[in-house]
Amino acid sequence: MNLKQLSELLGLSQTTVSRALNGYPEVNEATRERVLQAVKETGYRPNKAAQRLATGKAGSIGLVMPTAPGHQSDVHFGEFLAGLGEEAVRHDFHFVIMPADPDDEVAALRRLAISGNVDALFVAYMRGHDPRLAMLKSLSMPYVVHGRSFGAEPDYPYLDIDNEGAFYDATRLLLQLGHTRFALMNGPTHLDFAIRRRNGVIAALAERGLTLEEDCVSHALMTDEQGLLAMERFLQLPQRPTAILCSSTVMALGAIRAVNQAGLRLGEDISLIAHDDVLPLLKPESFSVPLTTTRSSLRAAGARIAQRLIGTVKQAGPFPEQELWKTELIVRASTGPAPS
Amino acid sequence: MNLKQLSELLGLSQTTVSRALNGYPEVNEATRERVLQAVKETGYRPNKAAQRLATGKAGSIGLVMPTAPGHQSDVHFGEFLAGLGEEAVRHDFHFVIMPADPDDEVAALRRLAISGNVDALFVAYMRGHDPRLAMLKSLSMPYVVHGRSFGAEPDYPYLDIDNEGAFYDATRLLLQLGHTRFALMNGPTHLDFAIRRRNGVIAALAERGLTLEEDCVSHALMTDEQGLLAMERFLQLPQRPTAILCSSTVMALGAIRAVNQAGLRLGEDISLIAHDDVLPLLKPESFSVPLTTTRSSLRAAGARIAQRLIGTVKQAGPFPEQELWKTELIVRASTGPAPS
DNA sequence: TACATAATTGAAAGCGCTTTGGATGCCATT
DNA sequence: AATGGCATCCAAAGCGCTTTCAATTATGTA
Numbered sequence: 001m002n003l004k005q006l007s008e009l010l011g012l013s014q015t016t017v018s019r020a021l022n023g024y025p026e027v028n029e030a031t032r033e034r035v036l037q038a039v040k041e042t043g044y045r046p047n048k049a050a051q052r053l054a055t056g057k058a059g060s061i062g063l064v065m066p067t068a069p070g071h072q073s074d075v076h077f078g079e080f081l082a083g084l085g086e087e088a089v090r091h092d093f094h095f096v097i098m099p100a101d102p103d104d105e106v107a108a109l110r111r112l113a114i115s116g117n118v119d120a121l122f123v124a125y126m127r128g129h130d131p132r133l134a135m136l137k138s139l140s141m142p143y144v145v146h147g148r149s150f151g152a153e154p155d156y157p158y159l160d161i162d163n164e165g166a167f168y169d170a171t172r173l174l175l176q177l178g179h180t181r182f183a184l185m186n187g188p189t190h191l192d193f194a195i196r197r198r199n200g201v202i203a204a205l206a207e208r209g210l211t212l213e214e215d216c217v218s219h220a221l222m223t224d225e226q227g228l229l230a231m232e233r234f235l236q237l238p239q240r241p242t243a244i245l246c247s248s249t250v251m252a253l254g255a256i257r258a259v260n261q262a263g264l265r266l267g268e269d270i271s272l273i274a275h276d277d278v279l280p281l282l283k284p285e286s287f288s289v290p291l292t293t294t295r296s297s298l299r300a301a302g303a304r305i306a307q308r309l310i311g312t313v314k315q316a317g318p319f320p321e322q323e324l325w326k327t328e329l330i331v332r333a334s335t336g337p338a339p340s
Numbered sequence: 341m342n343l344k345q346l347s348e349l350l351g352l353s354q355t356t357v358s359r360a361l362n363g364y365p366e367v368n369e370a371t372r373e374r375v376l377q378a379v380k381e382t383g384y385r386p387n388k389a390a391q392r393l394a395t396g397k398a399g400s401i402g403l404v405m406p407t408a409p410g411h412q413s414d415v416h417f418g419e420f421l422a423g424l425g426e427e428a429v430r431h432d433f434h435f436v437i438m439p440a441d442p443d444d445e446v447a448a449l450r451r452l453a454i455s456g457n458v459d460a461l462f463v464a465y466m467r468g469h470d471p472r473l474a475m476l477k478s479l480s481m482p483y484v485v486h487g488r489s490f491g492a493e494p495d496y497p498y499l500d501i502d503n504e505g506a507f508y509d510a511t512r513l514l515l516q517l518g519h520t521r522f523a524l525m526n527g528p529t530h531l532d533f534a535i536r537r538r539n540g541v542i543a544a545l546a547e548r549g550l551t552l553e554e555d556c557v558s559h560a561l562m563t564d565e566q567g568l569l570a571m572e573r574f575l576q577l578p579q580r581p582t583a584i585l586c587s588s589t590v591m592a593l594g595a596i597r598a599v600n601q602a603g604l605r606l607g608e609d610i611s612l613i614a615h616d617d618v619l620p621l622l623k624p625e626s627f628s629v630p631l632t633t634t635r636s637s638l639r640a641a642g643a644r645i646a647q648r649l650i651g652t653v654k655q656a657g658p659f660p661e662q663e664l665w666k667t668e669l670i671v672r673a674s675t676g677p678a679p680s
Numbered sequence: 681t682a683c684a685t686a687a688t689t690g691a692a693a694g695c696g697c698t699t700t701g702g703a704t705g706c707c708a709t710t
Numbered sequence: 711a712a713t714g715g716c717a718t719c720c721a722a723a724g725c726g727c728t729t730t731c732a733a734t735t736a737t738g739t740a
Contacts, residue, residue, distance in 0.1 A: 002726055013690045018728060028688060047456045049398070050726035052389040053695045060436070060457075067425040075620070078418025085407040085439030094457070095437040096400070099425030116388040117400075117434070225626060257628055280415070286565060288597055342696055353720045358698060368718060390696035393725045456726090 001044045010038055021046070052116075060094050061309050062118030064109050066102040066125060075250065076298055079279055080124065080146070083302020091310045106132050113139050119313040122146065122305060126192040142312040144305045150195045159305050159323045163193045166294040166327040167200030170245055170273040173292075173329065175208055178338035179243035179271060183216035183234045185227060185255060187247045194219065194247065197275070201245055216241055220251075227254025235262050242338050246274035249282045252291060271335040275327070290332035296325055341384045350378055361386070392456065400434050401649050402458030404449050406442040406465060415590065416638055419619055420464065420486070423642020431650045446472050453479050460649040462486065466532040482652040484645045490535045499645050499663045503533045506634040506667040507540030510585055510613040513632075513669065515548055518678035519583035519611060523556035523574045525567060525595060527587045534559065534587065537615070541585055556581055560591075567594025575602050582678050586614035589622045592631060611675040615667075630672035636665055 007017045012031070020027045020035035038044070052058045061084070065077065081095070088094065096117045100108030105125075109132055113121060119142070123132060126147035133152055136143050145158040171182065184201050187194040202212050215237060218230035227250070234241055235258065246252045252274035259266050266272060266289040276284050276293035278300075284291035308319045347357040352371070360367045360375035378384070392398045401424070405417065421435070428434065436457045440448030445465075449472055453461060459482070463472060466487035473492055476483050485498040511522065524541050527534040542552050555577060558570035567586070574581055575598065586592045592614035599606050606612060606629040616624050616633035618640075624631035648659045 003728095004726075014727080015690055015692095015729080016688080019689090022728085026688065031688080045451065045454045047393070047726050049389050049392040049456045050695090051728080053387070053393050053697085054726080054728040056695080058389070065421070065425050067422050067429065075415055075418060078415060078421070081405070081418070081437075082407050085405050085437070089407065089439040089441070094439070094452075095435070097421075097425070097435040097437060099429040099434070101429070112434075114385050116385075223620065225623060228626065254626075261628065280563065283565060286568065286594075286597075288601065343698095344696075354697080355699080355720055355722095356718080359719090362698085366718065371718080387696050390725090391698080393727085394696080394698040396725080 001042050002047065003044075006035075006038060006042060006044050009042070010035060057313065058096075058117055058119050059092060060096050060118050061088070061120045061122055061306065061313075062096045062098065062112045062115075063122040063124070064105055064112060065097050065099045066105065067099045075279055076277055077124075079277065079298045080302040083297075083299035083304075084122065084306040085302075086299070087303040087306035088310065091314070093306070093310055106135055110135060110139075113141050120144075120309040122309060127190045128192055128195050130192070142309060144308050146301060146305060147192050148196075150192045154322065157308070157319075157321045159301055159308070159325070161193075161296045161301070161325045161327055163196035163327075164200035164203070166275065166296075166329070167197040167245055168204045169200075169327075169329050170292075170294050171201045171204035171243075173331070174243040174245075174271055174273065174335065175204065175210075177243075177271065177335065180210060180338065181216075181239055181241040182210070182212060182243045182245065183218075183241035184212060185218050185220075185230045185234075185244060185246040185251055187219065187222050189219040197245070197247060222248040222251045224250055224254035224257070227251035228258045229254070231255040231258035232262075235259075235264070242270060244270060244272045246272060249274050249276050249279060249284055249291065249293065252284075253282065256287070256289070256291075267333045267336045269339055271338075273335060276330075284330075285332065287334070289334050292332045292335040293330050294327045295330055296327040301325070341382050342387065343384075346378060346382060346384050349382070350375060396456075397653070398436075398457055398459050399432065400436050400458050401428070401460045401462055401646065401653075402436045402438065402452045402455075403462040403464070404445055404452060405437050405439045406445065407439045415619055416617055417464075419617065419638045420642040423637075423639035423644075424462065424646040425642075426639070427643040427646035428650065431654070433646075433650055446475055450475060450479075453481050459653045460484075462645060462649060467530045468532055468535050470532070482649060484648050486641060486645060487532050488536075490532045494662065497648070497659075497661045499641055499648070499665070501533075501636045501641070501665045501667055503536035503667075504540035504543070506615065506636075506669070507537040507585055508544045509540075509669050510632075510634050511541045511544035511583075513671070514583040514585075514611055514613065514675065515544065515550075517583075517611065517675065520550060520678065521556075521579055521581040522550070522552060522583045522585065523558075523581035524552060525558050525560075525570045525584060525586040525591055527559065527562050529559040537585075537587055562588035562591045564590055564594035564597070567591035568598045569594070571595040571598035572602075575599075575604070582610060584610060584612045586612060589614050589616050589619060589624055589631065589633065592624075593622065596627070596629070596631075607673045607676045609679055611678075613675060616670075624670075625672065627674070629674050632672045632675040633670050634667045635670055636667040641665070 003014050007014045017035055020032040098108055098112045121143040123143055124146040126149050128150040129152055130149035133149055133156055145156055148158050148160045186198055205212055220226035246255060259270050264270050273292045276295040277298040284293045311319055343354050347354045356367055357375055360372040438448055438452045461483040463483055464486040466489050468490040469492055470489035473489055473496055485496055488498050488500045526538055545552055560566035586595055599610050604610050613632045616635040617638040624633045651659055
């Protein structure tokens with residue numbers, strides 16, 4: 001069933017049917033009703049490819065999924081996608097996902113953009129001085145960046161959380177509890193959020209005249225394995241840190257295992273604060289020692305970005321170009337006063 | 341730059357340029373060279389929407405992502421997607437993801453199919469007597485089902501793992517270790533794999549004249565929370581089970597917490613075997629008590645399905661219609677002889 | 681009553697590609 | 711010289727939609 005057949009069936013022109021379907025005001029309400037009724041009965045669906053060719057709009061937003069054989073797939077990606085989806089489903093948008101080697105992200109993003117398959121782009125996994133920004137600006141296609149790019153002029157549309165503030169606050173809390181020996185389990189060095197979180201910690205420590213020693217910082221993939229390894233390393237330090245900041249609840253999982261294996265008690269011997277993206281299968285509140293976290297929902301961020309992206313494509317009013325979300329600092333049992 | 345402009349530039353017809361680009365044999369090699377050269381110089385890219393409208397082929401495979409506000413996003417989905425992606429990236433295919441309310445999956449799948457945006461469908465989260473099968477058959481679009489539909493004639497293309505066999509073998513192992521009181525922590529009742537796994541357990545028990553008591557079975561979302569709750573319930577039973585089968589390592593996480601909290605020792609007081617989809621952030625081998633599992637990589641399954649789907653679209657030879665993968669039973673420390 | 685105006689509808693021209701159904705010219709055969 | 715086959719190429723007809731421009735009818739105004 002296509003437009004032509006439908007219009008013949010109704011004894012109307014394609015023009016009128018098309019208008020009725022797309023909510024144009026110049027069609028008689030009675031006619032529109034008739035058309036809508038026929039659509040319901042026949043199950044007619046406009047062919048998207050044709051629609052796209054005619055309008056230039058695809059009703060879809062594109063994103064690059066970093067993937068490669070052996071490449072760790074990322075829980076955060078799925079969660080974020082769920083957020084995007086939640087919003088997209090309300091506007092009959094869909095996603096076009098271009099899988100790409102992580103080393104090939106710039107090219108993949110360009111391919112996606114000029115493929116003509118998408119109306120807007122979503123960009124994540126931002127790095128410091130991210131090379132994709134220049135490319136995006138040259139593209140004349142709407143986009144929103146999740147995160148920011150440290151070192152780049154902040155003149156691009158983004159939604160980010162206040163990573164520096166989050167870790168600054170977390171560190172301050174630990175300082176107030178009397179801790180003086182700190183360690184940071186962070187994500188990969190080149191990623192923007194890792195840079196900012198580190199800065200947050202350093203800034204808070206500096207106010208007390210403390211510094212973050214090089215051997216008290218780990219940069220690694222945010223897996224529980226890496227968490228275990230990093231924590232084991234920390235615990236073997238001659239001057240063992242008592243306060244640990246951690247970039248992910250996934251990593252914290254491994255870290256906690258290391259603490260337990262060392263026979264230490266979380267919240268007493270070791271205080272731990274992790275950043276919580278509100279992942280579905282990791283509830284810090286139900287850890288055996290509930291985990292103090294800086295919290296910000298990845299999923300909510302996804303939904304908001306979808307909203308901005310779709311709104312822009314549909315020309316539905318202006319959106320703020322830059323948004324910086326505060327995180328919540330939620331104190332639970334994994335933090336306590338420094339052991340004397 | 342479009343085909344018309346390019347062909348004018350070259351002094352050729354659109355026909356010839358199109359053929360040169362698409363590898364048709366009836367164009368002079370010299371001409372083809374000239375065209376390819378011009379493409380390189382002008383950066384011409386064919387408009388996908390037009391291509392699609394003309395050919396009906398989109399170079400993409402479609403899938404429905406169950407999502408709704410408040411709906412738990414699923415780690416397995418992301419991992420599976422990574423597998424699909426790994427293969428798709430090699431063939432310049434992409435995905436079109438249609439987010440949909442879980443209650444609306446049949447309709448969503450149909451929308452996706454007739455949208456003209458996809459060449460093939462991937463279908464997951466199969467249920468017993470799944471209503472989507474009939475719809476898919478009527479569709480004349482290639483598809484592959486991940487899993488099967490219990491109770492339906494197995495005449496559709498699928499890739500599944502031998503869920504029944506996996507849990508049968510796991511149960512037998514526990515029986516050999518002397519266990520007699522079993523419990524099963526399963527996924528939602530209506531899902532196909534849950535049905536088959538349960539059957540596997542029941543079959544193995546039956547051989548020894550044992551039965552699976554109703555209060556020793558839990559059907560729930562496969563989250564760590566539900567795992568915790570289910571295990572707590574099991575442990576409070578008057579005749580406490582000593583052998584637990586679990587449908588997911590995520591769930592096992594919570595279950596293990598419950599065991600620890602009850603002051604029991606995993607692998608001694610309680611033996612546990614879980615099914616391992618090889619999720620990136622849950623390594624059963626590095627649990628504090630390494631976990632005995634039935635293993636089958638979700639990601640590998642994704643890649644294989646992508647291969648079949650893309651191959652079918654490209655008419656690249658026939659693929660087996662039905663595949664049933666064996667799982668591996670990997671024995672680690674979470675299983676031990678029944679306590680006396 | 682005559683005319684301007686608003687409300688509705690349609691014909692047809694694209695959108696950028698693929699593909700059918702010829703053309704055209706060239707060569708080897710009869 | 712007439713024939714057929716082959717290698718190349720092209721004009722034009724779609725694919726299924728949107729949108730411009732125009733036509734038609736109904737309504738209101740002086």
